[in-house]
Amino acid sequence: MTAPISIYRHSLATRLMHWLNALCLFLVLMSGLQIFNADPQLYWGSYGANTDPAAFAIGGFPHWATLPGERDLATGRRIHFFFAWLLVVNSTAFFAVSFASGHVRRDLLPSRAEIAPKHVLHDIGEHLRLRFPRGEAARHYNVLQKLAYLGVLFILGPLILATGLTMSPAMDAAFPWLLNLFGGRQSARTLHFIAAALVVLFIIVHLAMVLLAGPVRELRSMITGRYVLPPADTTAVDAAAVDAATGRAD
Amino acid sequence: MPPPGRRRARTGVDRRTGVDGSRRRLLWQGGAVFGGLLLGGCDGLTESPSVTRVLESAERLNYATQRLLLGRHSLAREFTEADLSPVFRSNGTSRPGTEEYQRLMAGGFTEWRLAVGGLVANPMQLTLDSLRAMPARTQITRHDCVEGWSAIGRWTGVPLATILRSARMLPSARFIVFHCADQLERGAPYYESIDLDDAFHPQTILAYDLNGRALPVANGAPLRLRVERQLGYKQAKYLMGLEAVERFDTIRGGKGGFWEDRGYAWYAGI
Numbered sequence A: 001m002t003a004p005i006s007i008y009r010h011s012l013a014t015r016l017m018h019w020l021n022a023l024c025l026f027l028v029l030m031s032g033l034q035i036f037n038a039d040p041q042l043y044w045g046s047y048g049a050n051t052d053p054a055a056f057a058i059g060g061f062p063h064w065a066t067l068p069g070e071r072d073l074a075t076g077r078r079i080h081f082f083f084a085w086l087l088v089v090n091s092t093a094f095f096a097v098s099f100a101s102g103h104v105r106r107d108l109l110p111s112r113a114e115i116a117p118k119h120v121l122h123d124i125g126e127h128l129r130l131r132f133p134r135g136e137a138a139r140h141y142n143v144l145q146k147l148a149y150l151g152v153l154f155i156l157g158p159l160i161l162a163t164g165l166t167m168s169p170a171m172d173a174a175f176p177w178l179l180n181l182f183g184g185r186q187s188a189r190t191l192h193f194i195a196a197a198l199v200v201l202f203i204i205v206h207l208a209m210v211l212l213a214g215p216v217r218e219l220r221s222m223i224t225g226r227y228v229l230p231p232a233d234t235t236a237v238d239a240a241a242v243d244a245a246t247g248r249a250d
Numbered sequence B: 001m002p003p004p005g006r007r008r009a010r011t012g013v014d015r016r017t018g019v020d021g022s023r024r025r026l027l028w029q030g031g032a033v034f035g036g037l038l039l040g041g042c043d044g045l046t047e048s049p050s051v052t053r054v055l056e057s058a059e060r061l062n063y064a065t066q067r068l069l070l071g072r073h074s075l076a077r078e079f080t081e082a083d084l085s086p087v088f089r090s091n092g093t094s095r096p097g098t099e100e101y102q103r104l105m106a107g108g109f110t111e112w113r114l115a116v117g118g119l120v121a122n123p124m125q126l127t128l129d130s131l132r133a134m135p136a137r138t139q140i141t142r143h144d145c146v147e148g149w150s151a152i153g154r155w156t157g158v159p160l161a162t163i164l165r166s167a168r169m170l171p172s173a174r175f176i177v178f179h180c181a182d183q184l185e186r187g188a189p190y191y192e193s194i195d196l197d198d199a200f201h202p203q204t205i206l207a208y209d210l211n212g213r214a215l216p217v218a219n220g221a222p223l224r225l226r227v228e229r230q231l232g233y234k235q236a237k238y239l240m241g242l243e244a245v246e247r248f249d250t251i252r253g254g255k256g257g258f259w260e261d262r263g264y265a266w267y268a269g270i
Helices: A012-037 A073-100 A103-108 A117-128 A143-166 A169-174 A177-182 A185-213 A215-224 A239-247 B021-046 B049-070 B099-106 B128-133 B160-166
Strands: A006-008 A226-228 B114-118 B124-126 B137-144 B150-159 B175-185 B188-195 B205-210 B224-226 B239-245
Touching (some): A012 A073, A012 A185, A012 A215, A073 A103, A073 A143, A117 A143, A143 A177, A177 A185, A185 A215, B099 B175, B124 B128, B124 B160, B128 B205, B150 B160, B160 B205, B160 B239
Antiparallel strands (some): B114 B124, B137 B150, B175 B188, B205 B224
16 A cells, blocks of 8 residues: 655645635625525616516526525625625735745646647546546646636636626726726626626536545645645556655645 | 545545544534534524624725725716616605695695705705706716616706705715605605715706606606715605705614615615
8 A cells, every 4th residue: 555645735825715715705696696686687788677678587596595595685785795895805815825926827827738729628528527637647736627716716706896896886987997898787787697607607616526526635635735646546656756745745 | 436445435544534434524514514504594693783783894895995986076977868778767666655745746846845954054945946947967877776777867957066055054064864755664754865075076966857857756756866976775766855964873763864774885886
């Protein structure tokens, strides 16, 4: 039996910010559905109300998905804004720490070889067969993981913030270009909803991958920072890799 | 599929992770308790006054931040005739039921007066005709309801600044309170309040026309407030009087407005 290879994957800052982020997302998403339920239709353009044609008529979300769990728009807004602010502070801290420490460049940015279509397609194929990287190949994030994290951090996150602010009549007065950028307040509301739905999709896939890849291993790495590589299929383990893993933190 | 020999043992210490079964159970139980608290406890938490106070800090932060970003004179976007909503939705009260309002409405609002009082040197009673005789401003703006919908309308009315200047507001005044004829709840008349930045903003008008015609009853006849950089519930309808005050915590529920007394933010810029 070979010794398990354990690496130090997540810094304390990353772990704290991850869990604060998880809490905030959970609360802004559920309070967001409470706010959405006050007028459960989406429009496109500058205006849109009950008598205007809707782009999507969704019909409202069940109470178990909203926060509070009953019709209470005032409290929903209060929760939404509080945790949206916390999310902004936490995300700002994450970007500052992650750029300064090289986390973004070292761990999240894919290499040129990784984003070659052939490589990406191969990884998609492997994921669809639920075959995940093992051993040394699991030391770093795979390209689909990197692209998913980058997409949420650099596209969906900023998009949600900007479209959320475009719904504010005061922000529109301060920064009228927001309205031009998103094609009007009601378009911004629709985009805010779509971006939030994509974040929910990310969370579902993220949690599914945690379960499939080994929930204990994955959860422990985000709590203690130490990640035990899933053993490679071959019994012969590269001695250098063991030395590297046991000798020093990554 | 890992070879059988590598399959994780169901109980006892897992060789690879070093986590034994009981610790793992604890992890799951902890997660379940946390999740349960979050799901079941939140509604209880949001009803607690101290939690509400903490959450409300974000509303004060919204106000401070937006006042900083906005400056005093930045304007809400003004649209063109082509952008008008086909139907300008009405919301809240569509026809105030009080006897007084019914009488005023039956008389075509000729008996109606806007009472301007509070911390002013020159209290006034203004008729609709005298308001219509004052210099007017027309603006095509977007009305954003707190519920999420928007409607674009063309408003004509008197800048509130004009009225406050002719009433000679005293320096101690910090807010303008608007008293309304409608009652969404029995015995609780609608009211609203704004700060002086908004009161003297060029787009803050007391509107008597919507889309080139006298304001319909459903939209607040004979006069309503337009404060364009805030949400719909600040746009008080059926105005009966306005009052310059130093503080509003002694008025009705003390939160500065009908909806504010029911939990909504006093500053509604977002």
